[in-house]
Amino acid sequence: MYIVYLIVYGLILTAVLGLVASWIDRKITARIQYRKGPPFFQPWIDIVKLLGKETIIPSGASKAVFIITPLLGFGSVVMVSTLLWANNNLLFNSFLGDIIVVIYLLAIPSIAIMIGGFASGNPLGRIGASREMKLLLGYELPFILAILVPIIKSGFALKLADILSFQAQNGAFALQASGILALVAAVLCIQAKLGLVPFDIAEAETEIIAGPMVEYSGAPLAVFRLTKNMLLFTLPFFLIILFLGGFNFDGIHILYSVLKYIAILLIITVIRNTNPRLRIDQAMRFFWGPVTGIAVVAVVLAVIGW
């Protein structure tokens, strides 16, 4: 039964929603720049095309690692989204501490990109991978601090289902002072986790070509792209569960759930279209300075009960 949930919810549903989300992202970007933008099925076509292309393994690369790393990241995203859907729709009884597992699994796509970049044997790939590593060190601290807020507010529940049921009774955490501060910090962190523009330092196309992706072609690149598109759905979904009371699929609530997701996606896209790329030291200073500050204030407010 768990296998069915893994394939139906974790893989197919999340992949479809992630591809739709990436189309929305590209379309909004195009409209902000007064362009027409790509057609609806463009992300699907891109993935199919990349699956059909030749896969080139560079002679300086360590072959097995180079091929396995995209699947590592992909597998972890599938597992995260299965856990999130399971808690949101009460598919099966989740275990204590699944929020910690989700936090760990969400770091694995970045680590996969890093290992892939180092394994490709390309100097640009290595530079990109080391930047990704620094960025990971930067945003993990405020991200975990921001996640502490809903845990504290729901009486130290380490289970996503408990956090959701607490919010169903007492209202979403984003309506309270500490919740909204933590949500702001978390949105900035998922911007970096997704590798979107102010923080696309690892993949900076205009300076280090495509960073860790530079040697990837064909099917592994398709898997990386699909992973990224699925993260574009999974990370906002995680924040919606933690701060905005999750998705609700009966009656008029469907509209409200979709609006919650579109709102977060819109914020991410607008940030990505109105900011230039930061340097890695600026990004580190930003995350360890103001964002960690906001997250600490949010935690303190949560402890004193605001």
Next chain:
Amino acid sequence: MSLKLRALLKSPWVFHLSTGSCNNCDIEVLDCLTPRYDIERFGMLLAPSIKHADVLLITGSCNRKSVIRLKRLYEQAPQPCLVVAIGECSMSRGMFIHSYNCPVPLDKIIPVNAYIPGCPPKPEAIIMGAVKLIQKVKGTL
């Protein structure tokens, strides 16, 4: 036509290479990506690395130094990969036809799928060339 080729024609990512052009054709290629012409409508994106590219746009007169790089890039491009020659220089070497440095035109070095004439070609001409390339691969031209 196979699904592979059909998907390729719906999302051709382009990589542009200057083999010693005066940069005018490159600017016209980049114009195609600006909001006014917006070739992302057709699914085209500017690929950062040759490993991601499906279409190789070549401008310039193929001088002796860059021919080595051109061949290396063509071999690195994952198949299926299409080649488009943009501008007068890459088609017939233009004003460099008598130069000691440009021994042969582009299509004597690597196979070329489409030619876009002009010095430089207008963005409309480049988009027209892309449409004709797609029609040629589909077999409807």
